[in-house]
Amino acid sequence: MRYFFEIAYKGTNYAGWQSQPNAIGVQAVVENALSKLLRAEISILGSGRTDTGVHCEQQFFHVDIEHALDEVSFLGKINSFLPSDVAIRSIQRVKEEAHARFSATERAYEYRITLKKNPFLEGQALYYFKDVDLALMNKAAATLVGVHDFEAFSKVKTDVNNFNCNLKRAEWVKEGDKLIFHISANRFLRGMVRAIVGTLLEVGNGKLSLQDFKLILESKDRKQAGMNVAPHGLFLTRVVYPESIFQQ
Structure with a gap:
């Protein structure tokens, strides 16, 4: 059983x-x-x-x-x-x-950032003190939605048949002193979310332009993307299955 x-x-x-x-x-x-x-x-x-x-x-x-x-x-x-x-x-x-x-059809993650040092979020959110352009970060994130090859945001040595993922959501939301990146897709590659967040933060702090970000995605080259952010801010929040798999 x-x-x-x-x-x-x-x-x-x-x-x-x-x-x-x-x-x-x-x-x-x-x-x-x-x-x-x-x-x-x-x-x-x-x-x-x-x-x-x-x-x-x-x-x-x-x-x-x-x-x-x-x-x-x-x-x-x-x-x-x-x-x-x-x-x-x-x-x-x-x-x-x-x-x-x-059997899973969708997975969702959140990456959590605190803009002010908060001891109660130690180990559960990245403390990021630089100013960021949230609107520009969301414009860049929106270009990820849909089916794309995400090799530029994947760990180099990974055993997969392809790098295609169908993103359904990629969005930053500000909640008080916190920034939360919501991302969901049918599948994720190893290190993908942390690499995307690291690269989007470079867009937000002016190191990369919106066009730069688009070119990184198209490059399929991990060396072009930003650094992986720390793991402690990342949360797997949801895994979705079709109702048909469950016993009635």
Whole structure:
């Protein structure tokens, strides 16, 4: 029987979703907890990977379990086995062909910036003190919407068949002393959001023109784009699936 688990985590103490040689990932922590609870070796498959230090408000993974679960009871049990910075939000039975990664139709991220030093946002927002032209940044961001080749904003060594993504939203919103970049697409490349944000900030502070930004996208050359911003400001906020995959 296949189940989807909805998970949230603070990424500060983890090497992203997957473990690295010298650091543990969220996936391993969850697999360890499930294996202890179910008294069997459990492997899970996530909807995608997050990099070291990136946070997650909503992600999913699927797991195959021999016997039916009491979702409500099991939710309480699994959370008691997990550390305080990892939480399972919900458990739902899905059809056998449902896949946490390949069935997803949309993913959304936010990159959060604080314009004033705020100790309560330490580790959860980038402190950025330079003045930026928000309107110009949004003009540049708007050119990303639609289907484009995003190789210029992808990590160089990555195992993908193509660099095409269909962006549905790319927009900066100012909320008091905070700037939040909202971006959603059918898929994302490794390092893509952080590279886009870093390049848009260079547009905002006058280092790049709107035309420069368009040429960077067309170049398909990572060296032309700006630096990756720090991971602690990035949040995976939503993963969307078709209703048809869930058991009625």
